[in-house]
Amino acid sequence: MRSKINFYLIEYALNALLREKYKSFFIMSIFTLLTFLLTSVFFITNSIKYELQSTVDTLPQIIVQKIKAGRHYDIDESVVDDVLDIAGVDDAVARVWGYYYFENAGVNFSIVGIDAYEKQYKKSFENIIEDFDFATLEQTPSMVVGRGVKEIMKQSYYDEYFNFIKPDGSLKRVDVAGVFDGQTQLESNDMIVMPKETLKEIFGMDEMQATDIVVKVKNPQEVSTVAAKIKLIYPDTRIITTQDLQISYQNIFDYKSGIFLALFVIAIFTFFIIIYDKASGLSSEEKREIGILKAIGWKIDDILKEKFYEAFILSLFAYLLGVILALLYVYLFQAPILRDIFVGYSQLKTSFELPFIFDLHTLFLVFFLSVPVYVAAIIIPSWKIATLEADEVIR
Amino acid sequence: MILTPEVLAIFILNTIFAFFATIAFVLSVKIFLHWNIKSVSQSQYKLEKQSYLSATIIKYIFAIKVPLFLFFIFTLDKISKVITGAMCGAGVVDATPYGTYLLILKVINLYVFAYWLMLNSVDMKNEEQPYTKLKFGIYIIAFFLLMGELVLEGVMFNSIDIDKMVSCCGTIYSSTASSYISNIFSIDTGMLLFLFYGTYVLIMLFALLKNKYLFSIANLFFIIISIIAIIVFFGTYIYQLPTHHCPFCFLQKDYYYVGYLIYIFLFLGTFYGVIVAFIDAKKEQMQRDTKISLVFNTLLVLLLSAYPLIYYIKNGVWL
Amino acid sequence: MIELKNVNKNYEVNKNNIVNALQNINISIQEGELFVLKGASGSGKSTVLSLIAALSKPTSGEVIVDAKQISKLPDNFASEYRRDNIGFIFQKYNLIPTLSVSENILLPLVPLNLPAQEAQQKLQRVMKMFDISHKAEAVVKNLSGGEQQRVAIARANVNDPKIIIADEPTANLDERLSLSFIEILKELKALKKTIVIATHDPLFFNLDCVDREIELHKGNILS
Structure with missing residues (x-):
């Protein structure tokens, strides 16, 4: 050979x-x-x-949004109770969140409002609640910011607090209570977390309304069934599942x-x-x-x-x-x-x-x-x- | 239509194959028609040179096709994650009506091309080049098989529909399903194992008797019986699940890619075994081929037998 | 040993212009002979050499070496025959200028894939024989003409061939070096090698060691 x-x-x-x-x-x-x-x-x-x-894995399985005139609109918090009645639903939470454009730096922050007593739909929020005393945060309007956000604010000399401009033009001062590190960097480098009440005030939202509702389903295989049921009860909503997002x-x-x-x-x-x-x-x-x-x-x-x-x-x-x-x-x-x-x-x-x-x-x-x-x-x-x-x- | 980078890579290589195979085809036809080793004419001299180009192209195609075949299986496995329902390559193969034929054709082509190379190497060792006409004649047939494979592959990847549900291997290779594959489950396991080990013993026996025709036929039979035995019997021990019969899943990482080893042994063992009857080689080469065949067939039998044995030793029962 | 029978060789320059390089040539060379082909350039002596070396094939006729028809060998076998039987010394030496002396000498052995020890043995033998050992690692292009020729001769002999073929070996050498080349030829002859030389250098005419001479003229044998 x-x-x-x-x-x-x-x-x-x-x-x-x-x-x-x-x-x-x-x-x-x-x-x-x-x-x-x-x-x-x-x-x-x-x-x-x-x-x-x-x-995507950290995202909620189902998101319920209210649609009015083809556009995303605030949803009534009462919807949560109806959703919770659907068989197979483990949990439903009304979310308050949105983007805030900070003109000085030309940056969008995403701001999320959470309540300390609610069940959190994200693991990272639970950590934040553990690390920071949210009850006191609600007393003096204050927030927790992502590491990237902190730096951007610092460049504009906002170190201890930040002034948000409300829809009516007046200012809302919110103290920076701390800094957190997110699970993924994409997720948290532009994120601010604060109590729901404060956020609703900044965004000028109604007391009893929320941005959208997230739903957790016990059996992942039932996600599409639950989504169909919600759609049936509230025809004016758009239902987004993680599967849709992934695709x-x-x-x-x-x-x-x-x-x-x-x-x-x-x-x-x-x-x-x-x-x-x-x-x-x-x-x-x-x-x-x-x-x-x-x-x-x-x-x-x-x-x-x-x-x-x-x-x-x-x-x-x-x-x-x-x-x-x-x-x-x-x-x-x-x-x-x-x-x-x-x-x-x-x-x-x-x-x-x-x-x-x-x-x-x-x-x-x-x-x-x-x-x-x-x-x-x-x-x-x-x-x-x-x-x-x-x-x-x-x- | 599915166009992942892997599929694109296969398409690009297929295009190259088609291009070069066509060149070799044209030359082969010329050689097949006009070859005359006795002639000293310019045209014969030119043909002789062209035969080197054809041989080089065929060697190239084979050299790339072997690893590409493994890559193809790997790709099927990967695509199976995108297709709903499929859990391994079997689902993808089953997703279109062409999958099974493509796979069979691919395997046949591997044997044909390997045979061609053996014939070529024997031919080139003889001053008379007695097989030149034959080998280029065979290539003319092999060319159509190859083109058939390339077209079929294109059609298959084209017709895979990501949104369509397909069967997972559990249903294709199950004894209760009514697909033609499940017919093989009607064979009695004891009988099957008897055939499997019996054929192996016969191969050994024919090697001792130095009867190359019987040896070759026994090897041919061994290909089929081994694949059936793997699906029906040995697979279940690899998965340690009496209902799991898939011949694809053990190619995956969870089973330490053992499938590649199994199929490589099977291919080498039976290829060298079948080939001895088809090539009039010198005695030493035939002995060498027989030896290679025996070594790999033995390795295959040992590897496959190890699974049920180890299972029995560990658990004290058979599945 | 070497026989050319009724050999014709045509070169096709283009469709309408075919050159008859050799016409009906019959030559027979015995084993151990030193054979000289004389003739002006273009007389066809180089063609005879390349036919013997199976570098080209006759248009008609037969070339038989060692009772073997080499004129019809397939290319790979022609190469094998050349490798094992022929040592070719070219007019322009045809060394690879950027390789060292030992690398050049070892070139014919490369495809054989011999064990390192055996290859070294062969190399040392010919380097000693042709007195080039001291330059073993020198790059060929830095050598003098005489040294380059010794490298070429060493390369031709590394595989210990039976037949040595030299094409105008002294064309690029001065008289002193030419004479020393003739000494080398005598040595090779003493080793019972069959030697065929094509030359028009008068130095070779009427040498004692030359057994036979043939003169070619426009593809025909004169004497």
Whole structure:
């Protein structure tokens, strides 16, 4: 069996690559760039998907919104009692929340109102209630802010308190009682938590109304049934389930990756052509070399093998380099520029870190999208070289 | 239509395959019609050179197809998470009417291409190149099989509907379902195991008797009987669940990807076993092929038998 | 040992222009002979060499080496034959200039994938024989013409071939180096190698060690 690896041939292939320094370097740069881009995109999407998934997981199973004239409207708190009567419903809470535009910094805060005695629909709120004494917060209007929010406020010299502008133009002073860290960074970098009463005052909402109602269902499989029942009782509501959210998130993603991949198909094709062209363009020096090898007894198969070793060394090296660069770029430098394409949250100026998700599958995927394409591009040029007439070239 | 990056990658590679396979096809037809090893004409000399290109292309396609096949299974597994109802590759294969045929065709093509490579290597070792016409003739057939596979693959991924509910492997591979796959469950387990181990013993016996035709036929039979035995009997011990018969689930991480090992053993063992009757190779090579076949078939039998045995030792009962 | 029977060789320059490089040539060379092909450039002597080395195939006729029809060998077998039986010394040496001396000499052995020890043995043997050991690691392009030729000869002999073929070996050498090349030829002859030289260098004419000479003219044998 001749299956033993021929190290002489590998050494020769390596030498041949080094001899054609500029050509090898050129091909390797393109190849590395390609794998780098590809791997980066997959790493980023994987991480964002993970981040989004964990965000979605923390979201309530059902959200009930009141719709009036096709627009979202405040809902009566009394709806909660009706919902609680539906079989299978574990809990229902009226939420008060909204966005507050802080003109000075050009930033949107999302503000959430909570009551200390209610059952909280989010784990992070329970922690906040434990950490801060909400009963006293209600006495002197005060709030707990996310770490990012605190910094933005500080830039405008609001350290101890913040002045909200109410709908009627008057100011409402709210003290900063503390700072919290959210479960996910996306979630909490722009978030403020305060008592419901205070928030209703800032937003100018009615005493007995809420922004929407969140419902918890005991058996996750029954979510759609419960959602249908609520819709039946209150036809003027819009019911959003986590499943809907997940699908719409997924759609946005698939759309963005789709655009990228369409571009990528063109890139692959271009890559193929460039490699084909480079591999075909033989200097007379190279031709002579092959002629010599054939004249001293190398077979066509030996030369083909040598060419494939060359291709394999080059592509494997470029592939590994591309992947390593992508790892550094995405997880160490947090993928500047590229990330914005996929996140699109930059308007909110929220910053978040891409969590490190290492997926072997992605590496295989990138491998199949790069190495075979490269090798395919050199098949015909290599064959042309290997079947050169030695007799004619070396004279 | 489902277009994940994985599917796109498979499509891109398929396009490359189709392109190169067509080149090789055109050359093969020329070689098949005009090959004359005795001739010293320019055209024969040109054909000789072109035969190298065809061979290189076919080697390339095979070299990529093998890992791509594993990647394909992996992709099916991944897609199964998007499709409602499917829990592993079986659901995806079953999601369209083409899945099963595609899979069968893929496996056949693997055997055909591997056979071609063996024929090629024997051919190239002989100064007369006695198989050149034959091997390019075979490639002409293999080309259509390959194109069929590529088209079928495109059609399958195109017709997968993410919103449609599909069966999970529990219903496809269950003895109560009425699908044609469930017919195999009517075979008695004792009988099946007898056939499985019996065929294995026969393979050993024919190797000792040095009868390559019987050896080859026994191996061919072993492919089918092994797959059925895996579905009906051994699978349940891998899952440690008497009702779980899926031949895909054990490709997943939860079972340490053992499925890949099983199928690789099965392929190598039976391929080298079947091949001996089809190639008129030198004696040493035939002995070598027989040895490889025996080694991998034995490994397969040991690996599969280990599951029920370990289960019995641990629990003191059979499933 | 080497026999050319009724060999014709045509080169097709283009459709309307076919050059008859050799016309009905019959040559027979015995084992251990030092055989010289004379003739002006373009007389067809290089073509004869490449036919013997199976680098090209005759348009008609047979080339038989060691009772083996080499004119009809498939390309891979022609290469194997060349690798195992022929040591080719080219006019322009045809070394790879950026590789070292030892790397160049080892080139014919690369596809054989020999154990490192065996390859080293072969390398040391020929480097010693042709007095190039001291430059083993030097890069070929920095060597003098004479040294380069010794490397080329060493490479031709590394696989211990039965037949040595040299195409205008002294064309680029001065007289002193040419004479030392002839000494090397004598050594090779002493090793019972069959040697075929194509040359128009008068230095080779009427040498004692030359067994036979043939003169070619426009593809025909003159004498």
